[in-house]
Amino acid sequence: MTTKLALTDLANGQANYLNANASFAQLNQLVQAAVLDKDLATPPGSPADEALYIVAASPTGAWSGHAKDLAYWLSSVGTWTFVTPREGMLVHVNDEDAFYKYDGSAWAIFTGGGMANPMTTAGDVIVGGSSGTPQRLAKGTDGQVLKVVSGAIAWAAESGGGGGMTNPMTTEGDLIVGGASGTPTRLAKGADNQILKVVSGALTWAAESGGGGAVSSVNGQTGAVLLAEQNLLINGNFAINQRGYVSATNTTAANQYTLDRWRVVTSGQNLAFSASGLGNQITAPAGGVEQVVEGNNIQGGVYTLSWTGTATATVNGTSISNGGQTSSLTAGSNVTIRFSGGTVSLAKFEKGSVATPFEARPYSLELQLCQRYCVVYTLGSGQGFAIGTSPDTSSAYSWILLPTTMRTSSAAVTVASGLNFYDPTARSGTRAGQLQTPFLLQISLTGSSGLTAGRSGYFAWPSGGAITIDAEI
Known part of the structure; x- marks a missing residue:
């Protein structure tokens, strides 16, 4: 058999x-x-x-x-x-x-060595069940799409254009770009002739630069203008500290200036800061730290405020969100930007409705912008400050050309005690300083004795000192 x-x-x-x-x-x-x-x-x-x-x-x-x-x-x-x-x-x-x-x-x-067919109705789909076992998924209803819901394949309503994404767009021409952790974020359309490009690691609308890096149009402003120059906040990265303010030192008066262009609003509060990138990150007190933007820089219209950190903000006393827009501002009027109760770095205030990336200006340029409002000369022991001359036997004068034109010739000038005039003998007297013009400082020593008319000399502090010229708003 x-x-x-x-x-x-x-x-x-x-x-x-x-x-x-x-x-x-x-x-x-x-x-x-x-x-x-x-x-x-x-x-x-x-x-x-x-x-x-x-x-x-x-x-x-x-x-x-x-x-x-x-x-x-x-x-x-x-x-x-x-x-x-x-x-x-x-x-x-x-x-x-x-x-x-x-x-x-x-x-x-027998299925030919393949999987058994679990489908029973037209429109069924086969999906992997437990341990990959073929499993029937009945077709959905009209308009539904196949998507993952709670970790399982299912038919569900399409939302936000598919994939479960919420639509952040609000205006014709908006784009959706990935924000923090890939969160869908609205990018408003740019101005005429701008192109979409990466600036400081982020997508933004900017003018085509032809390889030179110059931006010709951002937020409606034209010309060979850098993104950094769109920022109306001076010392927005808190790097300049001419006054030598020590972090977390309590102020002794309201609206006392600390880091350049930034004042602590409430007396007895302080501004703490620590190094961050090319500047500092500050911690704004509850009462706030603020900067007044000079009105001659305000063209009028809508402006955008953005920053990095946890602080809240106001513009002219009105709350504003990070990356949010102001109401229409009046051209030529001062604008007060205040941060309160949290950390701040890379602060930017710019014309238009688009928050563009923060771009640090060269340090020398940032310092010069600060010096429109405050100039501080600090010298060590015996260091000559300025060449001067004696018109008579009891006084001496010197004139110093300032690094930039200051906001006003009515700036307050503070001369530290101990300033002498050397011819070469040390001569003391009443020290004073005043602006002759917004760009010319006069230093004087009066009430002295023993000077020789017409003799030159120099001003210096035997133990070090400083002259502060304050033209803040």
Whole structure:
């Protein structure tokens, strides 16, 4: 008997034709086997010749004891023949139009070695279930999209253009760019002829520079203007400290200036600062630290305030969010920017409705901008401050050209005590300073004695000192 199909071996002898016929009949059934039904437990009453069945569980009658066997009817014999299935046998079940394979213990639908089809309805989708098991996902309703919801594939309503993203755009021409941690952020359209470019690591609208780096139009301002020059806040990175203010030192008067251009509003409070990048990060007190932007820099219209840090801010006493816009400001009027109760660095106030990246100006330029409002000359012991002359025997004078034109010639000039005039003998007297013009400082020593008219000399502090010229608003 053969091992695969259990066919009877033939031996020499005339009677072998019976074995041969039985084998042919069995081959006829098992090769390209076509089973009529696999769910019958009772043999049909009038089976067709060569009809083949899989005997269902708990068979009766002539099929009794042959559950799972293949049973075929031969009219020439007039009885049922049974074939015990072997593992791996494959048959086609006609009434189901499906192939079944015997796995050694039971008949199971055969899918060609791939996954079973879980779909039952038009529009179904197959998704991976537990451990990757194929699983049916019924189609969604009109307008829904396939997306991940709570970690699982599901049909759900489209939102914000797809992907669950909230739409931050509010105005025609807006763009969506990635903000902090990729959060969708609105970028308002730029001015005519601007291009989208990366400035200090961030996308912004700026004029095409032709490779030279000069910006011709930002927030409506034209000309060869750097982004840094759009910032109306002077010392916005808190780097300039001409007065030598010591961090966290309590002030002794209201609106006392500390770091250049920044004043602490409330007496007894202080401004703390620490190095950050090319400047400092400050911690604004509860009462606030503020800067007054001179009115001759205000063209009127909408302006934008931006900064890095946790402080809150106001413009002319009105709260403003980081990157937010003011109402229309009056041209030519001073504007007060105040930060309160938190950290601040990289502060920027610019015309227009777009917050552009902070660009640090060269230190020398920033210092010169500060010196329109305050100039401090500090010298050590015995260092000559200025060349002067004596017009008579009791006084001496010197004139110093300032590094820039100050805001007003009415600036307050403070001369530290101990300033002498040397000719070369040290001469003391009443020290004073005043601006002759916004760019010319006069230093005088009067009430002295022993001077020689027409003799030159120099001013100096034997133990060090300073002259402060204050033209703050």
